[in-house]
Amino acid sequence: MLTLTILFSGLGGVFKILGGVLYGSKAVFVDAMTSVANLMALLLAVRYWRDSLKPPDEDHHFGHYKLAFGGSISTLMIYSFVAGVVTLKLVELREYTVSLEAPLMAFLGVSCYLIAIAISRRLRGAFTHYSKFTVSELIEGVVVITSSLAGALLSYLIDYAGALFLTLYIFYELRDVFSEVMEYVGDRAPSPDVARTIREEFSKNNLSLGSLRLRNVDGTHYQGVATVLVSPDEDMMSLSRRVDEVKKSLRDHRVDLVVEFKLRTQEMSFEYGE
Numbered sequence: 001m002l003t004l005t006i007l008f009s010g011l012g013g014v015f016k017i018l019g020g021v022l023y024g025s026k027a028v029f030v031d032a033m034t035s036v037a038n039l040m041a042l043l044l045a046v047r048y049w050r051d052s053l054k055p056p057d058e059d060h061h062f063g064h065y066k067l068a069f070g071g072s073i074s075t076l077m078i079y080s081f082v083a084g085v086v087t088l089k090l091v092e093l094r095e096y097t098v099s100l101e102a103p104l105m106a107f108l109g110v111s112c113y114l115i116a117i118a119i120s121r122r123l124r125g126a127f128t129h130y131s132k133f134t135v136s137e138l139i140e141g142v143v144v145i146t147s148s149l150a151g152a153l154l155s156y157l158i159d160y161a162g163a164l165f166l167t168l169y170i171f172y173e174l175r176d177v178f179s180e181v182m183e184y185v186g187d188r189a190p191s192p193d194v195a196r197t198i199r200e201e202f203s204k205n206n207l208s209l210g211s212l213r214l215r216n217v218d219g220t221h222y223q224g225v226a227t228v229l230v231s232p233d234e235d236m237m238s239l240s241r242r243v244d245e246v247k248k249s250l251r252d253h254r255v256d257l258v259v260e261f262k263l264r265t266q267e268m269s270f271e272y273g274e
């Protein structure tokens with residue numbers, strides 16, 4: 001499956017490079033560059049996604065989940081490089097001719113991507129970022145075919161406008177992926193639903209929850225610290241058993257929780273920094 005996706009993406013890239021380099025279309029050139037970037041990003045996403053699946057070990061006590069961001073971060077790097085290259089291509093504004101073969105090559109390239117997307121849709125998982133870029137490859141495909149065709153038949157300026165649009169689109173996509181990565185790098189707290197599930201789990205086991213601190217690890221896994229309020233006369237054995245019960249069922253919700261006990265006192269404050 002994956003091999004087929006890579007094969008068709010690669011083939012699509014070859015057609016576009018031919019159209020952009022041999023047949024003079026700047027729009028097809030920009031599209032070709034993003035296709036190559038797309039393929040490289042896919043390969044790296046697969047590699048880091050595989051790494052992220054490993055269980056916790058000696059050098060990664062909290063699991064390897066965050067390694068999956070290696071895929072998104074490489075995507076950012078590769079697309080930033082491409083953005084620079086195509087910007088240089090756009091800076092040289094001289095009249096040029098676009099051959100009719102350019103839109104043909106773009107058409108063949110886009111067709112290959114259609115097949116690649118159809119296959120990669122069944123893969124899901126780590127390919128969210130990838131498939132996002134691939135779907136935009138299609139939007140770009142329509143732009144590149146029409147603008148290079150009009151560029152060959154009417155004026156090179158239409159082809160140039162197409163190239164400009166595609167370049168601006170790269171910057172837009174970069175911003176999108178960047179803010180997604182920052183969401184998790186910034187240790188944002190998960191949605192209130194997750195906290196509610198955790199609170200319910202504690203009260204189900206007759207435990208009084210004090211503070212609860214949570215962070216989103218990779219969009220599907222959460223880690224945190226919970227404080228359970230106890231009275232001096234409570235049975236330690238029963239407490240630990242119930243806490244284990246909570247931890248066990250939370251693990252099914254992909255929540256990895258550290259639980260500490262705190263003696264119930266007259267003045268209690270539940271600051272996040274505790």
Ligand SMILES: [Zn+2]
Nearest residue numbers: 057058059060
């Ligand atoms: Zn490790």
